[in-house]
Amino acid sequence: MAATFGRSLAKGEIDQFVRIWRYGLFRAKLEPSERLSAAKSPMTLALLGDPIVQFCILVVIGTFVSRIMLRHQRAGRLIGQLIFFTSLTVLLLYHGIIPYEPSPPENSVTLRTFTGVAKIIWWVNGAWVLIAFVRLFLIFERKPREGRLLQDLIVGIIYLGAILSIVGDVFSVPIGTLIATSGVFAIILGLALQSTLSDVFSGIALNLGRPYSVGDWIVLDNDIQGRVVETNWRATQLLSGTNDLVVIPNSVLAKTRLTNLSSPDESHGINVTVRIQPTTQPRIVADLMQNVLISCNSIEKTPEPSVSINSIDGQAIELQLSCRVRDISQATVAKNEIFDLLYRHSKAAGLKLAGPPGTITLPAEHKTEPSGEQQHAPSTPWRLLSNIPLFSSLTEDEKEHLASHMQRRTYRKDAIIAEQDAKLRALTIVRSGVVSITRREGHRQIELTRLAPGDYFGENGLLMGTGEVGTVRALTFVVIYEIGEDCLSPLLHDRPALAEELGAIMAKRIEAERHLFANSNMLVNGAPASSLTSRIKHLFQLQQHD
Numbered sequence: 001m002a003a004t005f006g007r008s009l010a011k012g013e014i015d016q017f018v019r020i021w022r023y024g025l026f027r028a029k030l031e032p033s034e035r036l037s038a039a040k041s042p043m044t045l046a047l048l049g050d051p052i053v054q055f056c057i058l059v060v061i062g063t064f065v066s067r068i069m070l071r072h073q074r075a076g077r078l079i080g081q082l083i084f085f086t087s088l089t090v091l092l093l094y095h096g097i098i099p100y101e102p103s104p105p106e107n108s109v110t111l112r113t114f115t116g117v118a119k120i121i122w123w124v125n126g127a128w129v130l131i132a133f134v135r136l137f138l139i140f141e142r143k144p145r146e147g148r149l150l151q152d153l154i155v156g157i158i159y160l161g162a163i164l165s166i167v168g169d170v171f172s173v174p175i176g177t178l179i180a181t182s183g184v185f186a187i188i189l190g191l192a193l194q195s196t197l198s199d200v201f202s203g204i205a206l207n208l209g210r211p212y213s214v215g216d217w218i219v220l221d222n223d224i225q226g227r228v229v230e231t232n233w234r235a236t237q238l239l240s241g242t243n244d245l246v247v248i249p250n251s252v253l254a255k256t257r258l259t260n261l262s263s264p265d266e267s268h269g270i271n272v273t274v275r276i277q278p279t280t281q282p283r284i285v286a287d288l289m290q291n292v293l294i295s296c297n298s299i300e301k302t303p304e305p306s307v308s309i310n311s312i313d314g315q316a317i318e319l320q321l322s323c324r325v326r327d328i329s330q331a332t333v334a335k336n337e338i339f340d341l342l343y344r345h346s347k348a349a350g351l352k353l354a355g356p357p358g359t360i361t362l363p364a365e366h367k368t369e370p371s372g373e374q375q376h377a378p379s380t381p382w383r384l385l386s387n388i389p390l391f392s393s394l395t396e397d398e399k400e401h402l403a404s405h406m407q408r409r410t411y412r413k414d415a416i417i418a419e420q421d422a423k424l425r426a427l428t429i430v431r432s433g434v435v436s437i438t439r440r441e442g443h444r445q446i447e448l449t450r451l452a453p454g455d456y457f458g459e460n461g462l463l464m465g466t467g468e469v470g471t472v473r474a475l476t477f478v479v480i481y482e483i484g485e486d487c488l489s490p491l492l493h494d495r496p497a498l499a500e501e502l503g504a505i506m507a508k509r510i511e512a513e514r515h516l517f518a519n520s521n522m523l524v525n526g527a528p529a530s531s532l533t534s535r536i537k538h539l540f541q542l543q544q545h546d
Helices: 004-028 032-048 053-070 074-094 110-137 144-170 175-183 181-190 194-209 250-255 282-294 326-349 380-386 394-403 459-464 483-492 497-512 529-539
Strands: 217-220 225-231 235-239 244-251 258-260 268-276 305-314 317-325 407-411 416-418 426-432 434-439 444-451 470-472 478-484
Touching: 053 074, 053 110, 074 110, 110 144, 110 497, 194 225, 194 235, 194 244, 194 250, 235 250, 244 250, 244 282, 268 326, 282 305, 282 326, 317 326, 326 426, 380 426, 380 478, 394 483, 416 497, 426 459, 426 470, 459 497, 459 529, 478 483, 497 529
Parallel strands: none
Antiparallel strands: 217 225, 217 258, 225 235, 235 244, 268 317, 305 317, 407 478, 416 470, 426 478, 434 444, 434 470
8 A cells, every 4th residue: 555655646746747847848938028927827817717806897897987988978878887787797697696696604704795795786786777777768758847756756666676685685684574673663763754754745746746837826825926946855946926935845735725827828817896986887887998908918819808897886886807918927017007097098988986895975966066277177188288298398388289289080990090101290199999000011910009098109200200110090989189290390499499308208218119119210229319309300490490
């Protein structure tokens, strides 16, 4: 036996010697640099073949490509994450590591630690791939808020699933037991976060029900109103009319009754109640109120505004005017214009506003008769001149002169008062009714404005010799008063400074009403008063008075 062991030992020593001798000959034939490479190659190959080294290299490359190089390219980052996740799966399965199964307990501590880290990274990257798919492809056309909500819900479910998988497969904790034993903790946490959870679930309900959208104007039961500027999981933010930010928790918003003033469209309805003394037939009063709405420029023409008689008694005829505006922001402007037109139309028709319900109004025959100068009521032409800013600088005698020479004319409904570009030689003041000015541009008819009692037109032709900006048409029966050139010319020759006053007033009006003059041949951009004054002087031959 000893001889046999000796022979085998001698044979092993001889084989080892031969290998060393051959390796020495191989190194002797190499250059010094090649000898160093030959010495390091076995170590390099051993390192590259180590699964931990391969895993680390793959993680570094995948993180650099998907998180740094492709961080601004959503589709490219998804492709990079998918390639990295696939390569990581192949690497782990090649080395016998199954990410979705618990690790064998007989493995060493080092191997179990490496396996656990590898599984965690695998589950996290798998979750990121699914989230990238959701963010990129789960999109609702024209419903970005619903799409974002569904994306967040699915992303939350993906993260929860990844966490539970890591707990079960990496740490070998029974999921069912963990959920059952954490019930007490969940109850305590739920009670502590009761308000927050209520806001979150209310936010989910509001987002799914979609009673409002960002940009809508809403009103709550407690008279809080504003435009929705942001809605999230916890609260909704409103921008009020006073430019204040109002933050309302979703749980409060879900319990209160709200009115969406921007739905189903942006138009908003407004109602105005007026009381007129019953001195004439209710039908005539209702027609007059209809003229008020027809002459209003701030309201929508469709649907057609309406007037309804609410009640009538010995004190007043109560009517309700209903119309729509383009959006809620125009409601105040429209109401102000309606109130102004109510006064002007009522005064032009000789009607008087009644007091609020419960007040006592003396009949006309019981009122004290005025005496002395109060018995002398100013004429209609004089009152019209007094309400026109263009003639605000005239003296009382000059107004009396113009009023005595004014001509009264009437036009039936739909009658053409003046054609577009016609040069009128008289300033025309609307006494009663509604007048429309429309401009023809190619095949289009554009309504520039509507005129009510007290408004005027024709000053372009009278004072500057230019044509009308549009066709003037009567929308109702119209009564007008005209101031002709032969009536105004003596005043200008007697007081040439009046031309400068008229030029300054015309310049301000052109600047304030650009939509009426934008397409005409008049100066628009801050029309200089000096140029307008020169036109007036030239037209009335006043140059010698400069």
